[in-house]
Amino acid sequence: MVSYSEAAKKITEELSATLNQVDENEIYSLLEEIKKADKVFFVGVGRVLLSLKAIAKRLAHLGVKTYFVGQITEPAITEKDLLIVGSGSGETAFPLTIAEKAKQHHATVAHIGTNPESSMRAYTDCFVKIPVSSKLSLPGEIKSEQPMTSLFEQSLLLLGDTLALMIIKEQNIDMKELWQHHANLE
Amino acid sequence: MVSYSEAAKKITEELSATLNQVDENEIYSLLEEIKKADKVFFVGVGRVLLSLKAIAKRLAHLGVKTYFVGQITEPAITEKDLLIVGSGSGETAFPLTIAEKAKQHHATVAHIGTNPESSMRAYTDCFVKIPVSSKLSLPGEIKSEQPMTSLFEQSLLLLGDTLALMIIKEQNIDMKELWQHHANLE
Amino acid sequence: MVSYSEAAKKITEELSATLNQVDENEIYSLLEEIKKADKVFFVGVGRVLLSLKAIAKRLAHLGVKTYFVGQITEPAITEKDLLIVGSGSGETAFPLTIAEKAKQHHATVAHIGTNPESSMRAYTDCFVKIPVSSKLSLPGEIKSEQPMTSLFEQSLLLLGDTLALMIIKEQNIDMKELWQHHANLE
Amino acid sequence: MVSYSEAAKKITEELSATLNQVDENEIYSLLEEIKKADKVFFVGVGRVLLSLKAIAKRLAHLGVKTYFVGQITEPAITEKDLLIVGSGSGETAFPLTIAEKAKQHHATVAHIGTNPESSMRAYTDCFVKIPVSSKLSLPGEIKSEQPMTSLFEQSLLLLGDTLALMIIKEQNIDMKELWQHHANLE
Numbered sequence: 001m002v003s004y005s006e007a008a009k010k011i012t013e014e015l016s017a018t019l020n021q022v023d024e025n026e027i028y029s030l031l032e033e034i035k036k037a038d039k040v041f042f043v044g045v046g047r048v049l050l051s052l053k054a055i056a057k058r059l060a061h062l063g064v065k066t067y068f069v070g071q072i073t074e075p076a077i078t079e080k081d082l083l084i085v086g087s088g089s090g091e092t093a094f095p096l097t098i099a100e101k102a103k104q105h106h107a108t109v110a111h112i113g114t115n116p117e118s119s120m121r122a123y124t125d126c127f128v129k130i131p132v133s134s135k136l137s138l139p140g141e142i143k144s145e146q147p148m149t150s151l152f153e154q155s156l157l158l159l160g161d162t163l164a165l166m167i168i169k170e171q172n173i174d175m176k177e178l179w180q181h182h183a184n185l186e
Numbered sequence: 187m188v189s190y191s192e193a194a195k196k197i198t199e200e201l202s203a204t205l206n207q208v209d210e211n212e213i214y215s216l217l218e219e220i221k222k223a224d225k226v227f228f229v230g231v232g233r234v235l236l237s238l239k240a241i242a243k244r245l246a247h248l249g250v251k252t253y254f255v256g257q258i259t260e261p262a263i264t265e266k267d268l269l270i271v272g273s274g275s276g277e278t279a280f281p282l283t284i285a286e287k288a289k290q291h292h293a294t295v296a297h298i299g300t301n302p303e304s305s306m307r308a309y310t311d312c313f314v315k316i317p318v319s320s321k322l323s324l325p326g327e328i329k330s331e332q333p334m335t336s337l338f339e340q341s342l343l344l345l346g347d348t349l350a351l352m353i354i355k356e357q358n359i360d361m362k363e364l365w366q367h368h369a370n371l372e
Numbered sequence: 373m374v375s376y377s378e379a380a381k382k383i384t385e386e387l388s389a390t391l392n393q394v395d396e397n398e399i400y401s402l403l404e405e406i407k408k409a410d411k412v413f414f415v416g417v418g419r420v421l422l423s424l425k426a427i428a429k430r431l432a433h434l435g436v437k438t439y440f441v442g443q444i445t446e447p448a449i450t451e452k453d454l455l456i457v458g459s460g461s462g463e464t465a466f467p468l469t470i471a472e473k474a475k476q477h478h479a480t481v482a483h484i485g486t487n488p489e490s491s492m493r494a495y496t497d498c499f500v501k502i503p504v505s506s507k508l509s510l511p512g513e514i515k516s517e518q519p520m521t522s523l524f525e526q527s528l529l530l531l532g533d534t535l536a537l538m539i540i541k542e543q544n545i546d547m548k549e550l551w552q553h554h555a556n557l558e
Numbered sequence: 559m560v561s562y563s564e565a566a567k568k569i570t571e572e573l574s575a576t577l578n579q580v581d582e583n584e585i586y587s588l589l590e591e592i593k594k595a596d597k598v599f600f601v602g603v604g605r606v607l608l609s610l611k612a613i614a615k616r617l618a619h620l621g622v623k624t625y626f627v628g629q630i631t632e633p634a635i636t637e638k639d640l641l642i643v644g645s646g647s648g649e650t651a652f653p654l655t656i657a658e659k660a661k662q663h664h665a666t667v668a669h670i671g672t673n674p675e676s677s678m679r680a681y682t683d684c685f686v687k688i689p690v691s692s693k694l695s696l697p698g699e700i701k702s703e704q705p706m707t708s709l710f711e712q713s714l715l716l717l718g719d720t721l722a723l724m725i726i727k728e729q730n731i732d733m734k735e736l737w738q739h740h741a742n743l744e
Contacts, residue, residue, distance in 0.1 A: 002352045004213040008205040011344055011351065012198065019194040027190040041557065045372045045628065050240045053444050054233045058336065060445040070603065072425050072440065073432040074555035083557075092372060093655045101557050101651070147354055147361050148368070150244065150347050157343065158197055161336050165197065166188045168333055175333045182334070183446035185413070185455075185473050186231045186278060227743065231442065239630050246631040256417065258611050258626065259618040260741035269743075279469045287465070287743050369632035371599070371641075371659050374724045376585040380577040383716055383723065384570065391566040399562040417744045419612045426608045430708065464744060519726055519733045520740070522616065522719050529715065530573075533708050534566045540705055541560045547705050554706070558603045558650060 010145055011154070018132055018142045018155045019162070026128040030084075030110055031163055033126055034064060037082035037108065043069040043098045044086035047153040052086045055160030061178050062167050069098050079106035087111065088132075088152045090118025099123035112156060114141065130155045196331055197340070204318055204328045204341045205348070212314040216270075216296055217349055219312055220250060223268035223294065229255040229284045230272035233339040238272045241346030247364050248353050255284050265292035273297065274318075274338045276304025285309035298342060300327065316341045382517055383526070390504055390514045390527045391534070398500040402456075402482055403535055405498055406436060409454035409480065415441040415470045416458035419525040424458045427532030433550050434539050441470050451478035459483065460504075460524040462490025471495035484528060486513065502527045568703055569712070576690055576700045576713045577720070584686040588642075588668050589721055591684055592622060595640035595666065601627040601656045602644035605711040610644045613718030619736050620725050627656050637664035645669065646690075646710040648676025657681035670714060672699065688713045 034040055040059065042052040049068070056066035067074055069083075077083065083102040087095045090113045099109050103123045110126040114133075121127075131141045132151045144151040168175065220226055226245065228238040235254070242252035253260055255269075263269065269288040273281045276299045285295050289309045296312040300319075307313075318328045318337045330337040354361065406412055412431065414424040421440070428438035439446055441455075449455065455474040459467045462485045471481050475495045482498040486505075493499075504514045504523045516523040540547065592598055598617065600610040607626070614624035625632055627641075635641065641660040645653045648671045657667050661681045668684040672691075679685075689699045690709045702709040726733065 002355045004208070004210045004348065004352065005206070007351045007355070008208070008344070008348045009202075011348055012202040012205060015201070015344075016195075016198040019198060020191070022190070022194070024190045043557075046369070047240045047243055050236045050243075054236045054339065057233055057236075057444050058333065061334065066445055068444065069555075069557050072429050072443065073438055074557070076553055076556045093659070094372065094652055097651045097655060098557050105556060146347065146351055147244065147359075147364055148247065150350070153240065154343065154347065157340065158194070158201075161332065161340065162190065162194045162197055164336070165193045165332055166190065169188045169193070173333075178333055181448055183232070183441075184448045184477060185415075185441050185446070185470050186280065229743075243630050252631055254630065255741075255743050258615050258629070259624055260743070262739055262742045279473070280466055283465045283469060284743050291742060367634055369627075370634045370663060371601075371627050371632070371656050374727045376580070376582045376720065376724065377578070379723045379727070380580070380716070380720045381574075383720055384574040384577060387573070387716075388567075388570040391570060392563070394562070394566070396562045418741070419615055422608045422612045422615075426605045426711065429605055429608075430705065433706065466744065518719065518723055519616065519731075519736055520619065522722070525612065526715065526719065529712065530566070530569055533704065533712065534562065534569055536708070537565045537569065537704055538560045538562065541565070545705075550705055555604070558652065 021131045033082050038080040039065045041067050041083045043095050048086040051153050051157040058164045077105050077107045081107045083109045085111045088114045090115050090120035207317045219268050224266040225251045227253050227269045229281050234272040237339050237343040244350045263291050263293045267293045269295045271297045274300045276301050276306035393503045405454050410452040411437045413439050413455045415467045420458040423525050423529040430536045449477050449479045453479045455481045457483045460486045460521050462487050462492035579689045587684050591640050596638040597623045599625050599641045601653050606644040609711050609715040616722045635663050635665045639665045641667045643669045646672045648673050648678035
């Protein structure tokens, strides 16, 4: 049997190293865009989309109007809105198509990815680099022992939850009151 | 501006402390049940469900037959199958209903939660405790500075990805080959 | 080869007969509740949920604030809101749990089903009968040649779209303008 | 109050007229492709996707291996598989991207739409025309009084359920047995 504690330690060490190497200024720029936006849209695929949905849900509790592309009651995007793209490689077809359309509607586009020089760059106003190995790995990135792009998806979730924690501290939000606006039918 | 690096450090420290306090034997029992099962079903709500879906997706890449309750093409559960319930409090109505039904069909039920003495206990064959504060907090748990149940949802995702890493190491799975069975239409 | 035109004729005849036997007054009561409500929530499972999501999406285009239980950014329900339950038998566990919770929050509950005497009755303020055979079939219902509960799910979708058409005609909504509020990123 | 019975009659008449004008041979070709395929994938957006999911769910009960693009546990598509695209206009960006990828993997592509001369044509092996007005309306189509593309989405669901009924009659499937393979946790 492989040791649980070794495997868990490996993963949390990878996450600490990754989040520690994110450029703080990129985070502050993204946070400003979120605060400025009327509505915040999210787009991604697979496990990346799951991380983005978790971020959208938490930010909604904090008063940010969040939506993900493809949801049942998705409003029109406007020039006052922000689209956050999650895509490690920056080459995934669906997010690229959506980012192009968002720019046609003059929305702001933020990209959280691993590669600032990807095809997504043409549509990106604000880039946050998560420095991990993706399929298109670059020198200087955290080399993960985990399968596929797990480290990117985990880091993305934690990065979003870090933004949530920063907003709570900055605005002195009372965490007990958050439950009042939470879904009460589950 | 609240410091990004402090907020990120806080979150990764909470996660390391939490995963470090999980009982290894509970993990090994859960892993055995996953390996023994014909099919593995997942049930949860909200952000917990998102973590479970991410786990289901990764385990599917490793050859485990995974489903979540409510998915479009959900098969019948049988006595050879495992239901994994994600519920911090162990009191959420929907997972309780599903766990009861799973036992009526003689499936094995695993519960990942914070409280071994919850209502879920009546249906649980295998319990894994994530020792964090939930709404019903207990002495001895990690006290989180994060909002709501973020720490539980994050820990759940990482715990699932730890299981994936253990399976990969145990079975010497070649990570490059994993991409072959991955969705190729995205 | 079974004839397409015979099979299609069978289905459209079943639908015409079913919608023709719905009690108009039940429809008018439901329509009033939708117009009165601050927010309209939908709950159901399986193909019924798919029909409800389609209704929620179309009504949202007409200015109704619609949500489905379990969606990522689901607000709290209040006494000014309406929950619409889709359940043929009125005995499905999940909708029953949610309807009970909605009544605890003093919301109005509407049930679209086949059986006015089901367990759902305890929570229902407004019932609309779709008179088709379900697993618990009653005398006087349309007997369907289709599998499972297909006729209920189809009738539910068309009933919702009939409500949409009634709202459009009543409020003289310009259909070309509807596209302006439609998602523009797809 | 606008009359319910008039509105419902209008919708069912539109549906009968539409399904009646579908070319039977196009249906038989599609049915052959479904029967020949190892796996059947579905792609669409919005309410069209909801209709496709309902079709996928019903066909799965009849033994067809169905998936929709973007689902949590989506397998790789191969040259033995079929992709069914639902897109009225045949110009929606996401289905076009996916159809192009499906052809790169040598899968068969079927398109259910309103316009045989759309951009989708480049990737389509098998086309089924639902002759209704879309945004890009053509002469000879059914002119709908319903908003947006409701008539297309309804017709698509009924067309899929017609295929299901044809399979049941052709294979003499016992409808009572279908419930045995149905999800039993709801």
